[in-house]
Amino acid sequence: MLENRVEIEINQCKGCRLCVETCPTDCLVQGSAINRIGYQYVRFEQKGCTACGFCYYICPEPGAITVLRGEKKAVDHG
Amino acid sequence: MVKHAKPRAFYDEFFRRGPGEKNTTYCPGCGHGNAHKLIAEAITELGIQDRTVFISPVGCSVFAYYYFDTGNVQAAHGRAPAVATGVARAREDAILISYQGDGDLAGIGMGAIMHAANRGEHMAVFFINNAIYGMTGGQMAPTTLVGQRTLTTPDGRTAGREGFPIGMCEILDKLTAPVFIERVSLGDPGRIIRARRAVKKALTNQVDRKGFSFVEILSPCPINWKMTPVEARKWLIANLEPLFPLGSFRNLEEPPAAYGYRKPVSDQELLEIFAAEKSLNLESRRGLVEDQYVKIAGFGGQGVMSAGVLLANCAIAEENNATWLPSYGPEMRGGTANAGVIVSRDQIGSPVVDHANFLIAMNGPSLDSFEDSVVPGGTILVNTSLIDRKVRRSDVKVLYAPLTEIAAQAGLTAAATVAALTMYAAETGAVSLDTIKKVIPLSIKKKSLIDVNIKAVDLAAEYHANNLRGQI
Numbered sequence: 001m002l003e004n005r006v007e008i009e010i011n012q013c014k015g016c017r018l019c020v021e022t023c024p025t026d027c028l029v030q031g032s033a034i035n036r037i038g039y040q041y042v043r044f045e046q047k048g049c050t051a052c053g054f055c056y057y058i059c060p061e062p063g064a065i066t067v068l069r070g071e072k073k074a075v076d077h078g
Numbered sequence: 079m080v081k082h083a084k085p086r087a088f089y090d091e092f093f094r095r096g097p098g099e100k101n102t103t104y105c106p107g108c109g110h111g112n113a114h115k116l117i118a119e120a121i122t123e124l125g126i127q128d129r130t131v132f133i134s135p136v137g138c139s140v141f142a143y144y145y146f147d148t149g150n151v152q153a154a155h156g157r158a159p160a161v162a163t164g165v166a167r168a169r170e171d172a173i174l175i176s177y178q179g180d181g182d183l184a185g186i187g188m189g190a191i192m193h194a195a196n197r198g199e200h201m202a203v204f205f206i207n208n209a210i211y212g213m214t215g216g217q218m219a220p221t222t223l224v225g226q227r228t229l230t231t232p233d234g235r236t237a238g239r240e241g242f243p244i245g246m247c248e249i250l251d252k253l254t255a256p257v258f259i260e261r262v263s264l265g266d267p268g269r270i271i272r273a274r275r276a277v278k279k280a281l282t283n284q285v286d287r288k289g290f291s292f293v294e295i296l297s298p299c300p301i302n303w304k305m306t307p308v309e310a311r312k313w314l315i316a317n318l319e320p321l322f323p324l325g326s327f328r329n330l331e332e333p334p335a336a337y338g339y340r341k342p343v344s345d346q347e348l349l350e351i352f353a354a355e356k357s358l359n360l361e362s363r364r365g366l367v368e369d370q371y372v373k374i375a376g377f378g379g380q381g382v383m384s385a386g387v388l389l390a391n392c393a394i395a396e397e398n399n400a401t402w403l404p405s406y407g408p409e410m411r412g413g414t415a416n417a418g419v420i421v422s423r424d425q426i427g428s429p430v431v432d433h434a435n436f437l438i439a440m441n442g443p444s445l446d447s448f449e450d451s452v453v454p455g456g457t458i459l460v461n462t463s464l465i466d467r468k469v470r471r472s473d474v475k476v477l478y479a480p481l482t483e484i485a486a487q488a489g490l491t492a493a494a495t496v497a498a499l500t501m502y503a504a505e506t507g508a509v510s511l512d513t514i515k516k517v518i519p520l521s522i523k524k525k526s527l528i529d530v531n532i533k534a535v536d537l538a539a540e541y542h543a544n545n546l547r548g549q550i
Contacts, residue, residue, distance in 0.1 A: 014105075053081060057267050058270065061111055063084035063088070067080070
């Protein structure tokens with residue numbers, strides 16, 4: 001199994017923290033690094049992401065967050 | 079596998095921020111981005127991107143056309159539903175989105191939204207209610223809560239001074255025509271996912287041509303509420319939602335009975351409306367050589383407006399396109415008035431005649447006002463019955479004729495503009511005299527005046543042939 005995960009486009013993040021406060025599994029954290037538009041952007045840390053999509057919907061930026069669901073690896077029948 | 083990603087109905091780049099930039103112009107934590115995502119998702123899922131026309135309002139979301147890769151029109155403040163009405167009626171296949179804020183929709187645009195809803199226009203209206211004017215810096219809006227501090231209510235809104243906040247869903251729910259009215263919130267992910275369903279339903283109604291659908295979206299404005307984005311969402315749930323209760327107000331399967339969609343008028347129907355049936359048996363349908371920009375100006379009561387309508391109707395009868403735009407003061411009679419008529423073989427964009435190639439000056443003030451605006455090489459027809467000065471310009475052709483006297487000779491001084499039109503036609507060939515005579519009976523309301531008007535045409539044509547032909 002590949003894990004569920006969230007990809008963050010760091011230069012589209014405005015550091016509003018809505019996703020950080022919303023994530024049920026605390027996978028999103030705001031770092032101290034500053035992005036190109038002047039905000040401390042959010043990073044993804046794998047702590048059991050369920051790909052619920054809450055972060056995607058609470059995030060006001062159209063392309064800042066992409067949610068990926070884990071997939072089973074192709075079975076090698078050798 | 080991608081589960082949630084930027085919907086395709088958005089542009090890849092948001093050029094407003096600069097080439098290659100992909101973030102919006104909205105403040106951190108703003109609800110517009112959430113609402114945009116829900117709409118873009120629904121457009122993408124319904125496969126309607128190519129036929130969606132998004133009407134952007136005035137407000138922070140004025141730049142929605144930088145975000146949505148759909149058809150876009152930006153409307154004047156509050157007028158998005160009026161513009162959407164026009165597009166919807168002209169393009170039966172279009173999916174109309176009118177996106178508006180609370181100042182735009184419930185303030186300056188209250189008239190436009192009420193009547194669009196009342197007519198049951200085919201559009202989905204997304205009403206972003208954040209209880210404040212955002213773009214202009216946080217002034218009180220019609221939806222501002224009692225007690226809420228804003229730039230213009232620094233000690234809080236009071237009902238006695240500024241009135242109560244307006245619930246648009248409640249008001250619209252009193253109208254017969256709307257098919258779908260729902261209020262949703264962007265307070266937390268659960269609410270946003272419920273909002274997503276309402277947004278999609280409103281657009282599905284457009285695909286199914288059910289009619290006017292209205293979704294009010296309670297949305298945070300952290301900057302003007304002077305809160306963090308996280309606090310603003312909580313404040314929204316705690317304060318806005320009790321006043322503006324969420325839920326479905328109306329969800330009809332079918333539009334109300336006796337409410338039928340009206341098809342756009344066909345070209346043939348238009349021809350009939352403008353009294354230009356083939357039964358006129360016109361001698362000629364001359365090919366128009368060049369586009370005509372005609373200004374007919376004079377006193378109110380001289381028949382300036384009627385002459386403009388007559389010219390436009392003649393042009394349409396000859397299967398050209400024509401527009402007629404009147405301009406007059408509040409006086410019905412006695413003020414100065416002018417009509418601009420454009421005749422073209424092509425579609426006409428704007429009906430405004432700023433620079434005429436033919437000016438008919440029926441009185442002195444009209445010549446004074448418009449002499450300078452005639453294009454070089456154009457023509458000015460001067461009514462010498464009322465104007466005793468000569469045209470000062472030397473780069474235009476001038477025709478002098480006692481139009482009022484010719485009309486009086488025919489038996490009706492008010493036919494002076496018909497005489498003028500006759501000379502215009504004789505001079506330019508833009509319409510034929512035969513057409514004018516055949517359209518006059520359809521264009522003139524008082525049937526007793528048809529004969530004198532036709533006599534005025536004959537006398538004017540005679541005068542032109544005898545006195546003006548070849549005159550420079």
